Amino acid sequence: MTTATRVLVLNSGSSSVKYQLVDMADGTRLASGLVERIGEEGGVADHAEALRQVARDLTGKGLGLDSPELAAVGHRVVHGGTRFTEPTLITDEVVAEIEELVPLAPLHNPANITGIKVARELRPDLPQVAVFDTAFHATLPEAAARYAIDAATADRYGIRRYGFHGTSHAYVSRATAALLGKEPADVNVIVLHLGNGASASAVQGGVCVDTSMGLTPLEGLVMGTRSGDIDPGVVFHLERVGGLSADEIDTLLNKRSGLLGLCGANDMREIGRRMGEGDADARLAFDVYVHRLRRYIGAFTAVLGRVDAIAFTAGVGENSASVRAAAVRDLEALGIELDPVHNAVRASGARLVSAASSRVAVAVVPTDEEWEIARDTYRLAGG
Numbered sequence: 054m055t056t057a058t059r060v061l062v063l064n065s066g067s068s069s070v071k072y073q074l075v076d077m078a079d080g081t082r083l084a085s086g087l088v089e090r091i092g093e094e095g096g097v098a099d100h101a102e103a104l105r106q107v108a109r110d111l112t113g114k115g116l117g118l119d120s121p122e123l124a125a126v127g128h129r130v131v132h133g134g135t136r137f138t139e140p141t142l143i144t145d146e147v148v149a150e151i152e153e154l155v156p157l158a159p160l161h162n163p164a165n166i167t168g169i170k171v172a173r174e175l176r177p178d179l180p181q182v183a184v185f186d187t188a189f190h191a192t193l194p195e196a197a198a199r200y201a202i203d204a205a206t207a208d209r210y211g212i213r214r215y216g217f218h219g220t221s222h223a224y225v226s227r228a229t230a231a232l233l234g235k236e237p238a239d240v241n242v243i244v245l246h247l248g249n250g251a252s253a254s255a256v257q258g259g260v261c262v263d264t265s266m267g268l269t270p271l272e273g274l275v276m277g278t279r280s281g282d283i284d285p286g287v288v289f290h291l292e293r294v295g296g297l298s299a300d301e302i303d304t305l306l307n308k309r310s311g312l313l314g315l316c317g318a319n320d321m322r323e324i325g326r327r328m329g330e331g332d333a334d335a336r337l338a339f340d341v342y343v344h345r346l347r348r349y350i351g352a353f354t355a356v357l358g359r360v361d362a363i364a365f366t367a368g369v370g371e372n373s374a375s376v377r378a379a380a381v382r383d384l385e386a387l388g389i390e391l392d393p394v395h396n397a398v399r400a401s402g403a404r405l406v407s408a409a410s411s412r413v414a415v416a417v418v419p420t421d422e423e424w425e426i427a428r429d430t431y432r433l434a435g436g
């Protein structure tokens with residue numbers, strides 16, 4: 054008999070499904086892929102269709118879901134509320150509870166649930182595990198997690214800071230400690246996850262003590278299409294003076310704001326190109342993005358007291374030398390000094406980009422949310 058050591062990870066996003074098949078016996082990535090533009094012109098119709106396409110892709114690679122070597126399926130679930138703070142074996146009851154959390158993550162949780170349902174239909178015999186974006190942030194102290202609003206109202210509606218991208222913040226903070234040759238327990242790190250969604254976290258000795266996203270993945274940094282922090286008064290103003298409905302304001306702030314709202318492009322590569330041509334809107338979008346990042350670097354430096362490393366990760370953090378340079382420019386007073394030559398080198402692995410004299414290490418650390426989910430899944434269900 055073969056021992057089942059393979060884990061399939063499904064990361065169903067709002068408009069894409071990413072998958073990875075990992076052999077946990079030796080850490081080999083056997084297959085990975087992406088189905089994009091779900092529900093858009095030229096793309097597949099919906100998430101269920103996207104997942105069937107993932108199943109077909111795997112079958113085409115000779116790695117079909119019917120394989121006896123498959124030990125478990127791990128699912129990224131964005132919102133776990135206060136109910137889920139650990140990876141959880143999926144049952145009908147767990148699915149129902151994730152469904153109850155949809156109002157807290159309307160862009161994300163429905164897609165995650167579809168992924169779970171389709172995978173359970175295809176392999177009802179396999180253990181399936183939900184790994185939550187919020188879980189790594191369950192350690193936030195109350196002072197960081199609570200909003201200063203009426204306590205009874207907050208408790209009644211579950212209003213608090215949950216934080217997201219937790220698998221990335223967990224993976225990258227550990228990988229940063231490894232890069233420094235230290236144990237996670239001995240290192241304080243500010244992790245800057247800069248993808249389409251973007252968030253910062255303050256990790257003290259391996260434990261998350263603050264993060265920029267809140268009740269939903271809208272708060273904090275400027276993102277591709279999301280505003281990040283704004284005065285909540287903007288919402289009332291748009292409703293009372295602009296006559297917009299709650300749904301319209303939600304769409305505006307989540308899908309038509311951020312870099313896209315400021316300059317019409319959400320891709321940092323395009324913004325870089327346009328800045329090179331002297332485009333003033335692209336320049337402003339870049340400056341607003343960087344200004345917000347610097348505020349969080351300052352804030353989380355104060356939260357941590359001692360910072361050993363700042364780690365840049367995800368699409369923008371791993372690839373944009375100009376964002377990294379602008380984010381830490383002129384911060385020598387905080388012990389942060391970049392090495393411009395190292396920073397400009399294009400490379401793929403985890404690496405230091407700070408000057409030898411920098412008190413705070415500045416690192417580029419590629420994230421691997423799928424690996425982190427596979428590890429959590431196998432630990433619970435496979436091994």
Ligand SMILES: Nc1ncnc2c1ncn2[C@@H]1O[C@H](COP(=O)(O)OP(=O)(O)O)[C@@H](O)[C@H]1O
Binds near residue numbers: 248319320322
């Ligand atoms: N070479 C690059 N230079 C600058 N930005 C890049 C580069 N490559 C990718 N990006 C940015 O990374 C973003 C996507 O990041 P990613 O982590 O893949 O996002 P997500 O997983 O949230 O969809 C893109 O919007 C793009 O702006």
Ligand SMILES: CC(=O)OP(=O)(O)O
Binds near residue numbers: 066218
């Ligand atoms: C939670 C979140 O913002 O996720 P993503 O970056 O995948 O949109």
Ligand SMILES: [Mg+2]
Binds near residue numbers: 248367
């Ligand atoms: Mg991502």
